[in-house]
Amino acid sequence: DVQLLESGGGLVQPGGSLRLSCAASGFTFNNYAMNWVRQAPGKGLEWVSGISGSGGTTYYADSMKGRCTISRDNSRSTLYLQVNSLRAEDTAIYYCAKTYNSYWDYFDYWGQGTLLTVSS
Amino acid sequence: QSVLTQPPSASGTPGQRVTISCSGSNSNIGSNTVNWYQQLPGTAPKLLVYSNNQRPSGVPDRFSASNSGTSASLAISGLQSEDEADYYCAAWDDSLNGHVFGTGTKVTVL
Numbered sequence: 398d399v400q401l402l403e404s405g406g407g408l409v410q411p412g413g414s415l416r417l418s419c420a421a422s423g424f425t426f427n428n429y430a431m432n433w434v435r436q437a438p439g440k441g442l443e444w445v446s447g448i449s450g451s452g453g454t455t456y457y458a459d460s461m462k463g464r465c466t467i468s469r470d471n472s473r474s475t476l477y478l479q480v481n482s483l484r485a486e487d488t489a490i491y492y493c494a495k496t497y498n499s500y501w502d503y504f505d506y507w508g509q510g511t512l513l514t515v516s517s
Numbered sequence: 518q519s520v521l522t523q524p525p526s527a528s529g530t531p532g533q534r535v536t537i538s539c540s541g542s543n544s545n546i547g548s549n550t551v552n553w554y555q556q557l558p559g560t561a562p563k564l565l566v567y568s569n570n571q572r573p574s575g576v577p578d579r580f581s582a583s584n585s586g587t588s589a590s591l592a593i594s595g596l597q598s599e600d601e602a603d604y605y606c607a608a609w610d611d612s613l614n615g616h617v618f619g620t621g622t623k624v625t626v627l
Contacts (some may be wrong), residue, residue, distance in 0.1 A: 432577035434562075442520060442554070442562060442605050456615050464546070492561055501609040501616075503552040503567040510561055 399423040399506045401493045406511030413483050413515070419476040419493030419508055426474035427451065429495040432504060433467060433478045435489040445491070446478060447500050456500060483515045520545060521586040521606050521619035529596045529627040537622045539589040539606035545617055549609040555583055556603040565604070566591065598626050 405417040419431070433445040446467040447456040455467050466479040476493055490512050494504035522540040529535040539551065547585050553566040566582040569589070579600075582591045593600055606619035 429527060434616075434618075441603075441621040442556075442607075442618040443519075444607075444618060447616065452608070458615055497567070502605070503547065503550075504554070504562075505564050505567070505573070507561045507563065 399495065401495060401506060401508030403491065403493050403508045403511035406491065406513045408516060409483050409485060410516045410517050411515055414479070414481045414484065417478040417480070417491050417511055417512060417513070421474045421476065421493075421495070424495070426469075427471040429498065430500040430502070431469060431476045432494045432496060434492045434494050434504070434507075435475075435487075436492070436510075437486070437489040440489075443489075447496070448476070448499055454500065478511070483513075485515050487513065488515045489513060519620040520610060520617040521608065523604075523606060523619040523622045526532070526623045526625065529593075530627045531596055531598065533596050535596055535624060537591045537593075537594045537604055537606075537624070539591070539600075539619045541587050541589070541606075541608060541617075543587060544609040544612035545587075545608040546584060546589055546609050547587040550585070551582070551584050552607045553580075553591050554605045554607065556605065558602070562605065574584055593624070596626055600624060601626050 400422045402420045432447040448467045490510040492510045493508040495506040496502045497505045550568045554562040555565040556562040610617045
């Protein structure tokens with residue numbers, strides 16, 4: 398069975414940085430593009446970033462461009478999101494989502510999410 | 518902000534049919550397939566419909582979807598209490614070079 402397990406969330410002060418992780422299992426990790434999607438408290442879903450299976454191509458939402466870096470370690474089947482210069486509006490549950498195949502495809506599996514709270 | 522527009526809420530009694538609209542543009546729904554996600558209270562989103570009108574294994578055929586031009590819609594027939602959830606449309610956007618989600622619709626079973 399496909400499993401995605403996010404970790405690394407927590408309480409961070411404004412201006413701080415954090416790295417989120419997503420450990421994947423149950424599929425050949427390097428064959429699939431992966432994504433981060435976030436959801437602020439009581440709000441809708443917002444795509445944050447995506448990365449190709451090889452890691453050679455990355456995509457970012459305009460709201461996060463320049464402040465975050467997506468990466469992956471295919472040897473460890475793990476996806477990462479480094480977020481810098483954190484603001485209160487970055488407070489959200491961050492979900493890891495597997496793409497069916499290529500970067501433009503739908504998200505067929507989601508993790509349970511990790512909560513990032515930005516507050517002083 | 519969301520690029521795809523959905524009504525904030527929809528409701529019906531058990532057994533009724535509910536329809537949710539999703540309005541986009543030429544760069545997203547007009548050019549790429551539409552997918553729908555269901556988010557039950559307190560849980561992660563789940564794929565409900567993909568490639569405009571395909572249901573993953575395990576999704577009841579009460580859920581159907583269609584699209585035309587720059588709009589899409591999701592229909593729930595024979596509404597059941599367990600269908601109370603938030604529903605989101607989504608698509609790839611060629612102009613933004615990224616995925617876009619709808620604003621989300623909360624379905625309430627009266």
